[in-house]
Amino acid sequence: xxxxxxxxxxxxxxxxxxxxxxxxxxxxxxxxxxxxxxxxxxxxxxxxxxxxxxxxxxxxxxxxxxxxxxxxxxxxxxxxxxxxxxxxxxxxxxxxxxxxxxxxxxxxxxxxxxxxxxxxxxxxxxxxxxxxxxxxxxxxxxxxxxxxxxxxxxxxxxxxxxxxxxxxxxxxxxxxxxxxxxxxxxxxxxxxxxxxxxxxxxxxxxxxxxxxxxxxxxxxxxxxxxxxxxxxxxxxxxxxxxxxxxxxxxxxxxxxxxxxxxxxxxxxxxx
Numbered sequence: 001x002x003x004x005x006x007x008x009x010x011x012x013x014x015x016x017x018x019x020x021x022x023x024x025x026x027x028x029x030x031x032x033x034x035x036x037x038x039x040x041x042x043x044x045x046x047x048x049x050x051x052x053x054x055x056x057x058x059x060x061x062x063x064x065x066x067x068x069x070x071x072x073x074x075x076x077x078x079x080x081x082x083x084x085x086x087x088x089x090x091x092x093x094x095x096x097x098x099x100x101x102x103x104x105x106x107x108x109x110x111x112x113x114x115x116x117x118x119x120x121x122x123x124x125x126x127x128x129x130x131x132x133x134x135x136x137x138x139x140x141x142x143x144x145x146x147x148x149x150x151x152x153x154x155x156x157x158x159x160x161x162x163x164x165x166x167x168x169x170x171x172x173x174x175x176x177x178x179x180x181x182x183x184x185x186x187x188x189x190x191x192x193x194x195x196x197x198x199x200x201x202x203x204x205x206x207x208x209x210x211x212x213x214x215x216x217x218x219x220x221x222x223x224x225x226x227x228x229x230x231x232x233x234x235x236x237x238x239x240x241x242x243x244x245x246x247x248x249x250x251x252x253x254x255x256x257x258x259x260x261x262x263x264x265x266x267x268x269x270x271x
Contacts, residue, residue, distance in 0.1 A: 006116050006132050009083065009109040013119040014130060016059050020052040020089055020105045021123040024096070027051070032097060045090075045097050049073055052089035056107065060085055072219045084110045088219040091120075092195030101125050106197040108222030118223030120197045129201040129227050137204050137230035149231040152206040154254025155188075160209035162251075162259065163191040163199045167215045176214065179268045186262065196248070200224025203250045204231035210251035210259050214269060221248055236260065238269055246270075 027048055053073040060067060068079025071087040085107065090096060092103030101124035109117040114133070121128040129149065131137035137149040164180060166173045184190055191208065193199050197220065199211045204227045221243050225235050234256035237244045247269040249260045263269070 002135070003116075005083075005111070006135075009111075009117045010119070010130060010132055012060065012063055013085075013107040013109060013117055014128070016056045017105045017107050017119045017121040017128065019059065020055050021121045023055055024048055024052050024090060024103075024105070025123040028096065032099065045093055048096075049090045049093065052105065053087060056087050056089060056105075057085075070218060072217065082112050086110060086115075086219050086222040088197065088223075091197040091220060092193075095194045100194065102193050102195050102198050104195050104197045104201075106219065106223040108226065110222070115222050115226045118226035120201050120223050120227060122195075122198055122201075125198075127201075129204065129224075131204075131223075131227040131230035133226065133230070135230070137227045139201070139205060149201075149204045149227070150206065151203055151228070151231050151233040151252045152209055154252040155209060157255060157258045158186060159188050160251075160255045160259070161188050161191065162210040162212065162255075163193050163202070163208050164211065165192065165194070165196060165199070165213040165216075172215065175270075176268070179263070179266045182266050183262060196220040197224040200228045200235075200250055203233050203252070204228045210249070210255045212247065212249045212259065212263055212268065214247050215245055216243070216248050217245065225250070239264055 050073050053071045057075045066081040068084035069075045069077045088106040091106050096103040104120050104122040107119045108115050116133045119130045127141040129139045138146045140146055166176050202208045203211050228250045233250050235250040237247045251259050
């Protein structure tokens, strides 16, 4: 049975993501990547990030003033409705800075602590992914109409294509590189896309067999995690735990558990 509240939350998340994505796409200076090593382009990216979050939070506050909000750029209100929005206005900021297409707006709605709606829009890829808990996951893109998302049939681990990400802190990144080096001989290959939200959606869409990363925040995970699960993927953190800053893992059934075990054995969750 369709929950009218979830439908309303989905429509609001889709509108907010669409508007913020257009703002980021159309407002990005054409020459931003030319001076990518200077401070001024980074300031521009920060300004765009903050502007996108303000657009999203203003729209939510106008439509649903009693909801709580948690945003990457500092938005934090408790709310009284039992609904909380978890927002990453620009996931993949380095890609955005350099003009690479893999960046996204990620918006999730929680009800009583459980994620019930997730929307991820990747404007430069022309794709939007969405899911409602218990109702499946869908995408729109270059193909005609909405497409139901389903993760790939599980390959043997040595034929699995797995994506990951790296921390900005040098010591943590070095440890993550060591873990990746140990994994590579055991997999088909590793990819590094630069946006957690997009990677999780690519697992949902069957473009990846798995994904893992350490150091993520709730706004990095919330929408993409739901979309992956509703497409049939398994997600978690360390064995027996939910995804967290320690570790987030997603994969097709059959890939998820052996990948998770390897990451535990290799100490992927600590420095």
